[in-house]
């Protein structure tokens with residue numbers, strides 16, 4: 001029994017220890033849950049170790065209890081057997097006593113009527129008694145062993161009554177002793193003594209009684225033990241129940257509660273996680289969860305929408321690798337990297353790139369994730385797409401800068417009350433911001449230059465299109481009215497209602513002035529302020545555009561006849577002054593709606609409008625105006641200190657109902673003017689188609705002439721000059737043009753054209769070079785060494801600033817002797833810009849070159865200039881020579897020229913000498929040098945040299 005209790009105590013103690021350990025673990029788990037940074041939601045949660053321990057504890061308790069019960073059952077079974085054996089053995093003791101009593105009764109003599117029977121006892125087999133004795137002894141020994149074992153096992157209070165046992169032992173011992181004595185007597189064959197039998201008989205009764213009592217006692221003891229066992233079993237059951245209750249209360253229930261709490265917590269956390277997952281899924285912000293090496297392990301839908309990457313493309317890649325924009329050093333990114341390196345989180349604005357490469361600004365918040373139960377860590381990043389916000393901020397910054405731009409800005413409310421103005425507004429209008437705020441913009445700046453219609457149209461457009469722009473005249477604070485370019489934009493709210501107007505304007509005063517200047521430059525002649533060719537053409541276009549409805553009109557092409565001479569001789573300033581005066585006179589001659597324009601140079605075009613409807617009358621009107629102009633322009637000009645006479649040639653072209661193109665009209669007027677020139681200048685001419693053909697011819701000739709020099713089509717002919725004896729003294733070099741189609745073209749047909757087009761400059765230089773080369777060649781032969789060569793020099797050629805240098809260089813390069821070269825200048829050339837002429841002539845004369853005045857007598861021959869010129873020779877014009885024999889005047893002129901030359905010490909030569917009579921007259925008049933067909937026509941060099949050979 002003690003072992004059972006010990007085992008029970010051991011099991012109970014173990015369970016108690018287990019309970020205490022379980023509680024300690026729970027306490028520890030709680031402390032860890034709060035003490036190691038575990039979040040609140042894990043507080044009180046038991047771990048799987050604790051649950052396992054609780055289960056093992058319960059299993060241990062149940063196992064121990066089962067073992068105990070098994071052990072108890074086994075020991076009870078054993079005890080029950082011993083008790084049954086003891087009861088049996090006790091009963092056999094009673095049986096043995098009874099059998100001994102019956103044997104003894106057989107030995108005892110029968111009783112007679114109460115008198116003692118003296119007869120001997122009947123015979124008894126000693127073996128039967130011996131057997132009974134032997135069995136009684138064995139049973140007694142077995143019973144004693146059992147009782148001893150039971151006495152050792154059972155607690156004292158459950159032991160058999162010692163008195164009963166002692167009485168039984170005593171009675172049994174007495175009985176057995178008496179029986180053995182009787183047995184011995186029987187075996188000895190001696191009749192048993194009455195005393196022995198009686199003694200045995202007397203021992204049987206007590207022994208039987210003691211056995212009876214023993215049996216009863218054993219039965220009673222067994223019963224008592226049964227009862228005690230029932231009580232113990234009940235106690236065990238109670239203890240078990242208490243234990244189980246304790247287990248239930250201290251282990252199962254807390255565990256169940258904890259598990260339930262944990263389940264509820266997990267369920268709550270699961271719901272929370274589901275909500276968080278839903279939030280993460282539905283949020284407009286990108287959510288990314290990464291592992292410890294920043295590789296994304298989860299991204300939400302917004303991430304995909306914002307970045308353009310599908311989830312499959314993003315997962316497993318690093319955040320920076322995926323969205324990297326290449327700007328490593330941007331402060332926001334550096335801040336996050338530093339924070340992550342230090343194990344903390346950070347929030348920054350970082351520039352990234354979408355999948356399509358476009359810029360993506362993210363406001364990104366990166367936070368480290370704590371280690372989870374598997375010991376892994378990472379980061380969670382929540383990012384908002386702020387690209388638009390950044391753009392808006394940039395726009396705002398730009399707008400703020402733009403607001404302070406050079407353009408004036410005024411922002412009003414819907415009622416046009418000024419809310420804000422910028423510095424440029426103040427600069428342009430003169431109103432400070434304080435003065436402008438609260439004012440109605442229209443009232444503040446209105447100049448009064450625009451009528452109500454203007455503003456009504458403006459507001460109509462503003463309402464319809466929300467925008468208006470145009471030129472407006474406004475008034476500054478100082479009252480000055482100025483033009484501005486105004487742009488007004490209506491700002492509307494979400495409902496489309498106008499809430500503000502933004503007016504932006506610039507002061508275009510300077511621009512208008514510049515425009516005016518540009519317009520004037522583009523459409524007016526800067527010198528005379530007359531409309532230029534472009535504006536004149538515009539007006540002609542407008543006239544033509546009127547078509548048949550147009551009134552009669554005429555175009556007058558005016559060219560000054562001798563303007564070039566003035567310009568070349570007196571300089572451009574003088575020429576300009578003359579042109580200004582011409583313009584003034586032209587304006588004075590026409591009506592307001594007529595147009596006087598300057599084409600360029602000394603050419604003017606006048607458009608006469610609103611002439612008489614009848615063509616003949618219109619022509620007469622045009623003629624009258626043209627004559628008026630011609631007369632006005634013929635009046636003397638006082639240009640500075642110079643009085644100048646200038647005439648004009650005027651071509652007239654009548655406009656015939658818009659049938660002709662503008663170019664054609666101008667060309668016709670030009671042709672008419674050309675015709676006027678040909679008619680002797682200072683006349684007016686109407687357009688004649690025949691003249692047109694001549695002009696065309698001239699144009700073609702000019703084109704060919706431009707090719708002549710380069711094409712080697714020019715050549716020189718040489719006309720002899722002779723002395724009184726007819727001996728050649730030299731020659732005049734005369735230019736010829738061998739045209740591939742026209743043949744030999746005389747200079748009279750192209751020299752004038754060359755002068756007009758300035759082609760005379762290269763041509764004149766070529767002539768000079770050719771002449772000098774010829775002189776150089778002549779200088780090598782004795783027969784020609786002394787010959788002089790006269791070269792014609794045109795006015796344009798002579799007026800070149802470097803003409804002297806050209807002559808010097810040509811002489812040097814050719815090697816010709818300057819003394820053999822004679823330059824022929826016309827009288828008109830010499831007269832224009834006399835000072836310049838004198839300077840050049842002196843410089844050239846200093847080289848050794850000689851000068852002759854060609855065509856002398858045709859101009860304003862005067863002694864005054866002749867005396868100043870460094871001349872060598874006068875050449876009597878062939879016109880005088882041709883008529884001197886028939887015209888007394890020309891004869892007088894010839895003689896006067898000859899006399900004048902002699903008196904000035906100059907040589908004199910007559911050209912165009914064709915007859916001997918002319919020679920005679922000239923000779924008798926004192927002229928001893930001649931040039932003319934009589935002595936030889938202009939001829940090529942070979943022919944000339946042969947001619948020399950004949951005559952020399």
Ligand SMILES: Nc1nc2c(ncn2[C@@H]2O[C@@H]3COP(=O)(O)O[C@H]4[C@@H](O)[C@H](n5cnc6c(=O)[nH]c(N)nc65)O[C@@H]4COP(=O)(O)O[C@H]3[C@H]2O)c(=O)[nH]1
Pocket residue numbers: 719733734735746747748751764767791792793794854855878911912913914931932933934938
């Ligand atoms: N009827 C008639 N005419 C005679 C007679 N003797 C000479 N002539 C012509 O008279 C002109 C004389 O030349 P010019 O008066 O200098 O007049 C020249 C000259 O002013 C100019 N010219 C010729 N060659 C040149 C040149 O190389 N340079 C320049 N600037 N002008 C040149 O062309 C003008 C005409 O030259 P050409 O046609 O060669 O005409 C030459 C010549 O052939 C004659 O007895 N009777």
